[in-house]
Amino acid sequence: MADNMGSINNWPDILVLAVYFTAVLAIGLWSMRRSNRGSVKSYFLAGHSMPWIAVGASLFSSNIGSEHFVGLAGSAASSGIANITFEWMSTFPILLLGWYFLPVYISAGVYTLPEYMEKRLGGNKIRIYLSCLSLLLAIVTKLAVSMFAGSLFLQMATGWNMYVSVIILLAVTGFYTILGGLTAVMFTDTFQTAVMTVGAFLLMGVGMYKIGSLENLERRYMNSSATIQLVNSTCGLPRQDAFHVFLDPAGSVQPWPGLIISASLICLAYWCCDQIIVQRSLAAKNIEHAKGGSVVAASLKILPLFLMVIPGLISRVLFPDEVACADPEECMRICENPVGCSNIAYPKMVLELLPDGLRGFLMAVILSAIMSSLTSIFNSSSTLFTMDLWRRFRPRSTQRELLIVGRIVILLMCGLSIVWLPLIKSAQGGQLFNYINMMQANIMAPVGAAFVMAIFWTKATEWGIIGGLMIAHACGIIRLVLEFVYPAPPCGEPETRPAVLYKVHFLYFGALLAFITPISIAIISIITMGQRKQELEGLTWWTRVKYKSTEQLSEVEISTDYDSKVKRNTEIPDTEKQNSDEAEGHLDFPQVECEKKTRKQRFTIFLFGEPEKEREITVMTLRQKQLFMKEKPRVKKILNACTMVVIGAVAFLFGYFA
Helix, strand or coil: CCCCCCCCCCHHHHHHHHHHHHHHHHHHHHHHHHCCCCCHHHHHHHHHCECHHHHHHHHHHHHCCHHHHHHHHHHHHHHCCCCHHHHHCCHHHHHHHHHHHHHHHHHHCCCCHHHHHHHHHCCCHHHHHHHHHHHHHHHHHHHHHHHHHHHHHHHHHHCCCHHHHHHHHHHHHHHHHHHHHHHHHHHHHHHHHHHHHHHHHHHHHHHHHHHCCHHHHHHHHCCCCCCCCCCCCCCCCCCCCCCCCCECCCCCCCEHHHHHHHHHHHHHHHHHHCHHHHHHHHCECCHHHHHHHHHHHHHHCCCHHHHHHHHHHHHHHHCHHHHCCCCHHHHHHHHCCCCCCHHHHHHHHHHHHCCCCHHHHHHHHHHHHHHHHHHHHHHHHHHHHHHHHHHHHCCCCCHHHHHHHHHHHHHHHHHHHHHHHHHHHHHHHHCHHHHHHHHHHHHCHHHHHHHHHHHHCCCCCHHHHHHHHHHHHHHHHHHHHHHHHCCCCCCCCCCCCCHHHHCCCHHHHHHHHHHHHHHHHHHHHHCCCCCCHHHHCCCCCCCCCCCCCCCCCCHHHHHHHHHHHHHHHCCCCHHHHHHHHHHHCCCCCCCCCHHHCCHHHHHHHHHHCCCCCCCCCCCCCHHHHHHHCCCCHHHHHHHHHHHHHHHHHHHHHHHHHC
16 A cells, blocks of 8 residues: 555544444444344344334445445546446335335235245245345345455555454454344444444535535546556546536446446345345334335435545545556555556545544444444345245254354355455456446346336246246356456556457446346246235235224134234243253253343353244234334325425436436
């Protein structure tokens, strides 16, 4: 790294960071005491108890990680504001999640989205396929990326090795995530969202004070380039359309038709069909709080223009020799990456512009982004493996066993993601945000199309969904292999890659895959046998459970709900339960009085929570689902009005920067 960087080595910065970590750990420990962590439902779904503000903040902070501060700011410094389209297009699927997708997931009564597909399509092959795919994506597009971006910042701030930085990040983050479950994650996410927003606005304010105005920023950006340039080359020069969201449709950088289509479908898959995101909405108290959380998250997604993109533009203006370097040898000296140093744009501003103390606060902002992303990935991925894969091999697992397995999975994923880090460093010309979008366009976009077909088309079959996904993913994986085998040549050198890589932009390729998927699903579904009509009850948008008052409930529904309550509340002698468990080979921890608990038992309860006696793992009864769907007419109107305001604001921004 260049040796002229600021650093976190003074007592005001260290004090601020210490206060921040103390606050985060205090909130995590407090939320651990509130939640019944011995229950699978509480650990993985927060007991369906989260208010709208926590849901919205957690949705936002789970998405906004260090890869946004590093990647989105770096993309802005390198090529302009076009990538903000991915953030603004997200507002629409976030709202669709609360209004259309979540009611179906709640109606189906599931912990995970692969579990929903199994219920909807009537086979377990699709559940295993999607679970493995989700875990793979969590490692290569989320966990490894978050750790890479976070370690880059720590490396610049402290001078530590990248892998040392990663290990420290994992150690700090894992404590309350592994012990506290989703409740701890969502409460700490709420706090970290506030820290991120305030801190990022402070940095933008300092940067704009240096620049003066948006007009000055645009004028100076167009004249910002590194002193050392390649001879007779345009490499490293700013784009003339850098302040427009819609770029040349035949260009090599974010062509606007591909960007709009891929951003729509990728965002749909991410916000409506991804376990990490949907799990936050599943934890809401009811549909009103889930919709309110969607409105909050959609509103917050407007902010990345100010939180990351504008600071990235400012960083290039203030530090063109480092951020806009074009000579490979010079880039290697500055950031140890010969293909470019745009990824250092945001960390450079933090470390160079801010005074002691405030620099530590912005360091806390980046750490908030890192930790909120990692905790979300950890909790959701352990849910996927535990509920979708482990229970398939051990269907009679106790709740205690499932909770232990979920924690172990977190540790294994950390090791796998560290192995992937070197590939991220050189992908897509060193632009981290483009790497993320490339991976999602080739792998994730078809998943969104598959879920839409399953939820809104009753004739979709398991073989249709699997066949469509396998065709699309086979094409996508071939493209990804070519991308890694034939990386883009440095600027100024001749193009030697296969034509499919440089003539067909990855955004266009992702859009093509998203269209191939539903066509393949429809064709295969027509020639294969699917679920009968009565088997689809509660599993599609057209057959979902709706709110009914007590008077509207049929006698069968009331009896079913009553019987389930009686089954849960019936007193069974402890000796009888223990004998039954011993006979089945599944003995839970004994429930003993507080004063009789040994030190070992108290420590175990601290780690895993009070154990549940019930072996049955249910999400909601029929009556609970109906109550979840209940909406007050006045609240419904307010939420719909807020939705229109958010959509109008995004439409205005697109028009203004078009």
